[in-house]
Amino acid sequence: MVYLSYMFSELRRRRGRTALTALGLAVGIALVIAVSSLTAGLNNAQASVLKPLTGVGTDMSVTRPIQVSSSSKSFQNLTPAERTQLRKEAGPGQVGFGNLKAGAKFTRTSFQSTELTFASSKIAAVSKQNDVANAVGGLTLNLTSVSGTVPKQTSTSTSTRGAPSAGGGFNGPRSIDFTSVSVSGVDPSSTTLGAITSDELTAGTWFTSTTKRQAILNVSYATQKNKQVGDTIKLDGKTYTVVGIVKSPVGGSSSNVYVDLAQLQKLAGDTGQINTLYVRATSAAAVSTVSKEITKTISGASVTTAQSLASEMTGTLSTAKSLTSKLGFVLEIVALLSSIMVASLLTLTSVSKRFRELGTLKALGWPQRAIVRQIAGESLFQGLLGGIAGVVLGLGAAALITAFGPTLKATFDPATQSTGGPVGAFPGARQAVSSAVSTTVKLAAHVSPTLIAAAVALAVVAGLASGAVGALRAARLRPADALRHID
């Protein structure tokens, strides 16, 4: 108790210096907290952008992109059966105006897939792989539908027939509607893995029946078409009831309409075929091995993982992220080292000023370790004080970052990717959304209890480091010097 009472009275006497030392440490600690919380905030922002696509970093999607870019050679890699399949899926629309007379009404619908399909039996094959938690199939098709009345002058319509604009109308005669809608088949039993998940719903419910024709609309498509839950839409002449609205993530499954997978397969004549496989690994660490295994199981498979998606991301979010990852750590180290230095210098001068006092204690028979303990104790307390002040300052800085937090933009630009690149996992996206997909995230600095604990611990360590410097100096004091007096 005597030691403690001495220590606190000592710190009180030099309260200016104590406060200054603590403040020096506090600034360093606050910087560490601010930078770390910023980094954590950016990680959270990225995670929130990617989460719907990537789950907890364990999800991946598998497709078989058509390698158009590498010339027609790649088609030779395909089996004859696959070529037939491809022709069937990606062939010219079967509008067939030839049989129609002028003035006759018609509706033609075609389903096109820009990815090769594969048998849904692969779902089971992949499920059996090591480290695979779950695997779900999906089928994304582009449904092009032309309907109207055969115009009197067919020459106009035939000449423009080959140039449909995505999702939009048709420049030809008003009597012909040309619509393109992307449709994804979703396994209704899988609410957490697939083209959409149940927590992406913004209105309505998940599929409630596999027999009734139910559809979930993308929010932007629903807005565009002015559809709400309870309304109906038509796909290839069949009426679907809208049961839910989803807000789909950036870079992800931006199909316009989601329906039951089995129903879509039947509708498109693709029974037993899927073109996207959603796989969840048991852990983020297993992703790369699972991914490698999948490419063996499914030939020509392209696997999109959280990591590959994150690397596709551009915009202010990714700029800020790369900046903090490059500079943040360096900044933290510099801040810590300089605050330790300031604290050490202050401790050193205070020890020098207490020359006589410490010498007196030595003369009184205080052992070396008691003096070292005294100095170290004082520094420890200053460190603790600095740590607490630093946490307060750091929380303030984090709150400021959050309050004035800039809105960051994350962009996935399909144009920058080779055909059939990772985002090709969601072929509908490329068809229905014409250009780069962007989303904005408000930056919120994140301070975790672990960070606070670590910061206080750092401050204490920094305080002790400065104390060690001071104690070393004190230990070298010769007690004889305490007796030297001016005469």
Next chain:
Amino acid sequence: MVPVYELREVTKRYGDVVAVDDLDLTIDRGEFTAIVGPSGSGKTTLLQLLGALDRPTSGEVLFEGDDLSGLREAELTRIRSSAIGFVFQQFNLIPTITAAENIALALAPRGLPRDERRTRVEELLASVGLEQRGHHVPSKLSGGEQQRVAIARALANDPRVLLADEPTGNLDSRNGEEIVGLLQELAEDRGQTIVLITHDPSVAQRAFRVVRMQDGAIVEDRIAVNRVASLAT
């Protein structure tokens, strides 16, 4: 009986300066010795050697028969803590804590139980006549009171020898007189061995023995006048 101190051919150099030059000195138990001499005569250096604060360049400093020059720092610390008490010219009290706490600091390395320590501090304060002043910080005490606290602190561990470096140097004559009176009392009533350095002839007179130093050597060693007188009666 082994003398408290026995110095044999002790020399202490600081670089080229010879502070203590080939000095021999024996101090017996119960002696009250004043060391006098001009500035730079080596008094303080001698006191540091006696106080186990420094080691001689050559020669032997025997404290109760043990050669201090051969001991490690930790052993010197133990001797300082248990056998030697120091009184300084500028009191060297720690200004932030009370008189009682200052005394307790000297007891701290012994790790006494709290109650025992408190009792001991009260006893010590009483022995220097400051029973009522223990809770004051040094700045609230007069110079004489501060030096009395310092003496109480020096006596805290029942030292076999009390070393005082110009104990009255910072005091007016009345307070100085009080302090010397207290030291004299300790020597006469309790047989406390005391070695003090002083400039003041009136202080030196109160000692039993006066050692005069010049240029690091003893030039005079005599029984004090009043002591001669008191021994005569």
